[in-house]
Amino acid sequence: MTLLRVAVDAPLWDALDYLHAEPLPPGSLVRAPLGRQTVCGVVLGPAQGDSATAASALRPLEGVFDALPPLGSDWLDLLRFAAGYYQRPLGELMAAALPTWLRERGAAAVAKRVADWRQRQAGTAFRLTPAGREQMPRTLSSRHAALWRLAGALGLHPARPADSSSAMDQGAPPRLSVQAARALHPKAAAQLRAWEMQGWVERVPEPCRAAEQPGAPARPPVLQAAQQAAVEAVRAARGYAPFLLFGVTGSGKTEVYLHLAQHALARNPQAQVLVLTPEINLTPQLVQRFAARFPDAMLAVLHSGLAEAERFDHWLAAHSGRARIVLGTRLAALASLPNLALIVVDEEHDASYKQQEGARYSARDLAVWRARQRDIPVVLGSATPSLESWRAAQRGRYRLLELPARASGSMPEVRLLHAGQDPLLRAGGLIGQALHEAIAARLARGEQSLLFLNRRGYAPVIRCPDCGWLSDCPHCDAHLVYHRTDRSLRCHHCGHRAAIPRACPECGSLDLQPLGRGTQRAEEALAELFPQARIARIDADTARRKGAAQSGFAQMHAGEVDILVGTQMITKGHDFQRVTLVAALNPDAGLFTHDLRAPERLFAQLMQAAGRAGRADAAEGGTAPAMLVQTAYPEHMLYRALVAHDYPGFAAQELIERRRAGMPPFSFQALLRAEHKKPEVLEAFLAQAAELAAQPAREAGLMVYPPVPASLARLAGMHRQHILVEGPNRSMLQDFLTIWHSALVQAKARVRWAIDVDPTEF
Template identity: 35%
Template sequence: MAQIGQVLVDVPTMQTNDPYSYAIPAELEQQVQLGMRVTVPFGRGHRVVSGVVVGLSDGTNFDGQLKPIASVLDLAPVLNEELRQLADWLADQTYAFRITCIQTMLPNLLKAQTAREIKPTTELSPAEMAQYFPDGAPREFDTSKLDDKTMAGLLRLQRAGKVEVTYQVTSKATAKTVTGILPAQSIDELKAHQDAVVKRAPKQAKLLAYLQTLSPTTPVAQSRVSHDTGVSAAVITAAEAKGWLVKQPIEVYRDPFQRPVTPTAPLTLNTAQQTAVTAITQAIDEQQSQNFLVEGVTGSGKTEVYLQSIAVALDQGRTALMLVPEIALTPQMVNRVKARFGHRVAVLHSGLSKGEQYDEWRRIDRGEATVVVGARSAVFAPVKNLGIIIMDEEHESSYKQDENPRYHARDVALWRGRYHHCPVVLGSATPSLETRARASKGLYTRLLLAKRVNDHPLPTVHVVDMREALKQQGESDFSEPLLTAIQARLDRHEQVVLMLNRRGYSSFVMCRDCGFVLKCPNCDISLTLHMDTHTMKCHYCGHEEAIPHVCPNCHSRKIRYYGTGTQKVEQALQQLVPTARILRMDVDSTRRKGAHEKILRQFGQHEADILLGTQMIAKGLDFPDVTLVGVLNADTALGLPDFRASERTFQLLTQVSGRAGRADKPGEVYIQTFNPDHYAIELAKDQDYERFFVTEMHMRHQGNYPPYYFAVQVTASHEDEATAAKAMYQIVAAVKKGLSANAIVLGPTPKAIARVKRKYYYQVVIKYKHEPQLKSVLEQIRQAAQIPARHGLSVTIDPEPMNFM
């Protein structure tokens, strides 16, 4: 009996969690394995789509003729047993489809693309051939590139059977190769040739002598042959023509590490660090899936705790996975880990080229790399036999994916910890309230690092009331005390970090006569001025337009720029302290590959005095000569309609304050604010996390917010506002049927930013403690949403959203 493959197909217009049965061709029987990617014919049009084999059997309940698998895209499975189970769990938790979860786990180069091609049949007349296929070859069938007249003509020809559409699945996964050299003759034959040419062709003789030292089965890179012998590529090519050697490709890895690092040895631990390492290593030794919260003030040596715990896992022949919240932190952390563990370290994040990501992924999959460091998606790295999982700065919102599947990396890390019976270490100076609350209940083991390494004092923090500063010195981004402190650091050749939580030159452009604010035509948001490109940009959809000099509404010339961005502050700073060398680090200045690392390296090598940036500079950075940190606008997040606004503000201020005085020189921090009495700012001044935790938990309890309640956010969007609103009301009615009286339903309401990318957004937020029917109701809503999705109505379900905006 023929072997049957159960295949999850990737068909965006109508997805399902149920696999389809396909016959495995006789020549592929016993070769197709679980977790392999394949291409299969799908639907009545027999279009070819990609899929993943999730089951194998010798029979099926299907009565008809099964379609055969068209081709196999992999020589080995790209998903192991663990990742297949993880995809199933993730689909269940995030209300996503299994194939979507699988695609999320794979590096970009392993995601197959489908190309459509339209080609003529023998029925096509010469005139039609000349009109539609002038070069006689098939043409790409991309409806976005065809005009209506051509499209209509091609559809007519297709109905008449004169043209046909074919589907080609192309896999982008390619290995990098270099030319390798193998000797093509025996040592005796090569020696005879060498003796014959030694006098008239010394270069050839040298090459022949070298070929005699090579293995006949293991090729050596041509570049190395040239280096070792000093002969040119032309001499090697001539030797190939004479039959002395053969060339063949050798696969090589693309190396994402730009420069070598100096190896480091483990540091001596203080008592608190040693207690933490002992507790974690005991869980590694006993193979327990125990969860730890390493809560340590900034500069308390959490990274050394991580490194020494990883070393224990590696000594036992196991592997380690370490997550950092964003690319900006990756270069410093990767360098520290690589300095300790060398070539065993692989790095995974979106800043790598696709080829580098693919090569690092294969190094991990093949077991050649045993320590993985990366950002959010690295939590899916195919690392086997995990001995420890570490999640640094676990409170960061960037660990939550904001597209399907809407997973939180922390939840995935905890699942993998249970699967591998290994500890999961969550580290932060300012843990999320959810994590800290679980530690209070004993669900996580709390390990406290209350002091900085070597008893270095925490920086002195000054809160500057900008209401008073404006009265005394007028409109300015810099208060007098902060400017004085900056100048003092420049005089002492020390370094300064300044944080402004807004990129661009200015927040918005407004007419002083009529109050008109220039908004994005696609989104319900004002455009931001960018002086480097001399354009107005939307930070949501990317729309750009020229800077207006006349008001589009009343035609007044009194159009002015309001608010502050990093570019504007950089210009102002240059005028206030003209001798200072300034580096700017924000999304705009770090777009190019390797830009994060380059800026941080320049700052670390004292090529700049001041590092000015957005919140990407607030955490993880460790520069011994930074003795002053300035926060220019501490209120940015406080004004948002977000239940986590106070928590985010406290965390950000505490984290950025921790960049000062991390070595022998004492640190100082200036926080500029219009809300000096707000508890988040007052407690950040003292770095008093415990008091903040108690205060904020009380506020959450009063408002029935997480972690006292679970939450789900359902959003409907459409280009027509009435369609989005109507869908949302229908969803709310369906949800309420399945809920108890204890659940709290907020909405439906328009989202805080009601229109983005020409679509209107409506939402409902459900807060609950125990609702057994909610999951099945939401699953039905998700399934039912697929049909209207074809007509532009999008419905998304976000479990445990990071905000309700």
């Protein structure tokens, strides 16, 4: 019997020892008994020395996933680093990295799924036929947004169904694998088979066999000089090379990514490219562009919106090396990629790359570490880089590549509308006079407008004007938001729902009033002002149903929407060709908050929103693109930088203030987050934690701040506080955290706690 060290899928700080009949290589996936359960585990190696428990006390493994190749040593090193740096159990990181379907199944079920997957890979690609190109546009309704996404990936576009310059006339149309198609349509396999029976598509050899079955990729556009220089700089890199691609919105960063991926795949027939994107909603359009450019390369998509079995299939394609291109959100940063040759992090500044629950890792930072580990290039792209990345470029740690001009279209003029001087806004309206006139002008010309309001619901709170009662959440220190669609009050933090009271619970008054404005109220106001306009809303409420957000975006692209209102979901990455007006409704809340990153995030949101306008060359007589910002503080430095499209100027001022305050990126931070139902128990634990931190912090030259309530001091009935630790040196902070963490574990407190390294929320 062999003694093996195994990291198990459980919140345990140490790996466990097990028995097995024969040695297993590190990285082998196994089923291991744990108490009365059987859990997934990863073999770390043989149990040696003091870690090896007496054989008589060990339990044998219950199964080995023989159908799966072992996870690579580089993947194990990645998880060991992440577990150590972020002070999390190795098993917890493993659980975040592996598909849930795999972790919950036995070896026999996994073997069957793997065999089925391999069988499905043979002959599962489809290609549009001439009959399909001719007949499908006559059959598909413009309302079938999901079907049009699928047809678009096959090379069919509603705007030019018979265009003689299409891919059909230039050569063979794109091949679309079922695996890539499922990322675009929830029932892609059945739909493709139905089209096949109608003669609209035909089966062709599976597209991952690039050497045997060359395809006809979409013809790439000619690069501008700045794009070409960026591509050449990355191509010339040898080994680890971090690049910051700083390009204005619409400057063609995605086209640079496509050229770099093409070079990486051409240089090595086994190479894999990892492309990270911050939002699930941005994944389908990236899939479509990469599928059109690389019809002979298998694509894998990894994000939490996939069905569990489907995510396992995509993970398997990446882990087996068959997927040449892997697109995904932050969890894709932990994917097993044995032949990784290039990493791209799009919108690298986005806060979504930082996990806020469980294993609180930063996908962007792990991507950079992984590139160094694999000795490969990594490209971080953004129009508004994070201040950490911008300073790294200034100091020479990253090489700065700039795209200063748009690939097409023109940058919008940004105008600040003083809310205090607008009669409609002063009267309590949501749409000011100047914005009303601007929208009307776009409607008259058949152009589109986009309105950004980063608050969903109808109103942030219901208020009684007689006694001052507010609709507060009974479980959180937050208000219940009024949702007019179903006439409910909802907490956007814990999910609590309640009916709107008929009268004030405090004084009985019947005159309850909504206070503040959300996207539902904006949609209602627009409908009253422009009854002839086609208005759509996209926010977390409308996007609850799978595919709903993509359907809304497809309608916007197809010109079926005149005015789109929504939260930050509508401001990122979407290439709206008909939008000439963008408006920000009351974004001032981001100017005045304790969050040191709030101005940085607000500036990025507004720059991203502005970038949705003017992305196409204006037609003759068309309206010049513009962004209107309704604000009570038009002289604020942030807005003046926005008017000038001056990110470097904004960043320089923010860095001056950060340096003066000793804040990141000029210092390094960690938070001890703790919560408990009883505030006295929580305070006692934090007092003990502060005492345990005092001496090692003094020795390391670190500052430990007194415990303070979190921004949301009570969430779902749990009282929440934290202790901030700050210092000028990352390695010293890490050494301290290792000592402090060990002491906290030994304290065996009854409080739920976790250490958050490099926190972005407080």
